[in-house]
Amino acid sequence: DVKVTQSSRYLVKRTGEKVFLECVQDMDHENMFWYRQDPGLGLRLIYFSYDVKMKEKGDIPEGYSVSREKKERFSLILESASTNQTSMYLCASSSRLALRVNEQFFGPGTRLTVL
Amino acid sequence: AQSVTQPDIHITVSEGASLELRCNYSYGATPYLFWYVQSPGQGLQLLLKYFSGDTLVQGIKGFEAEFKRSQSSFNLRKPSVHWSDAAEYFCAVEDYGGSQGNLIFGKGTKLSVKP
Numbered sequence: 112d113v114k115v116t117q118s119s120r121y122l123v124k125r126t127g128e129k130v131f132l133e134c135v136q137d138m139d140h141e142n143m144f145w146y147r148q149d150p151g152l153g154l155r156l157i158y159f160s161y162d163v164k165m166k167e168k169g170d171i172p173e174g175y176s177v178s179r180e181k182k183e184r185f186s187l188i189l190e191s192a193s194t195n196q197t198s199m200y201l202c203a204s205s206s207r208l209a210l211r212v213n214e215q216f217f218g219p220g221t222r223l224t225v226l
Numbered sequence: 227a228q229s230v231t232q233p234d235i236h237i238t239v240s241e242g243a244s245l246e247l248r249c250n251y252s253y254g255a256t257p258y259l260f261w262y263v264q265s266p267g268q269g270l271q272l273l274l275k276y277f278s279g280d281t282l283v284q285g286i287k288g289f290e291a292e293f294k295r296s297q298s299s300f301n302l303r304k305p306s307v308h309w310s311d312a313a314e315y316f317c318a319v320e321d322y323g324g325s326q327g328n329l330i331f332g333k334g335t336k337l338s339v340k341p
Contacts, residue, residue, distance in 0.1 A: 156328065169328075205327060217262075222267075
């Protein structure tokens, strides 16, 4: 079974703190994604990566950065957390299907609260 | 830009009743299509996917979906709902012509099941 794990299920941080969310997948997938999920807004793509050291902005990258130093690991960084970044964060991975999309496998999510 | 519409934000059905969740997409050709389910506090799990071929696809947990190109729809169905089906359901379509590997998600339909 594909497994995508996230470092924390619940996280509470203070405004201004630097926050790291870690995601690891064990299926040698090329693609990895970070989403945030808010009620009524569905899933919104923050950043994605197609390969090691590669990253591309999604729909809402402001206030976030990412790092992908190893194929299996994709980190989301909140440089200076703010209360409007309180949300559920979901990591996903997928294999590369020639020129088309493939199904994404999701981690359990991290519910981040910024006080 | 492509979009996915799930017209129903919240649906309540009685246990044992049939279910249909609607999904419409804006796209001219035949995209790859997906349905995911999210139980409370969890990540997303793939129910089924459509790439090509038979327009009626079977998934896990007794779900099926039918692709109708003329209506740009990919509705999810289940003949008899169980209390454990209470969850949020997301339709997704490939971001064809955009970034390869990306999915565009609908805002979700929350399903409640009455005993």
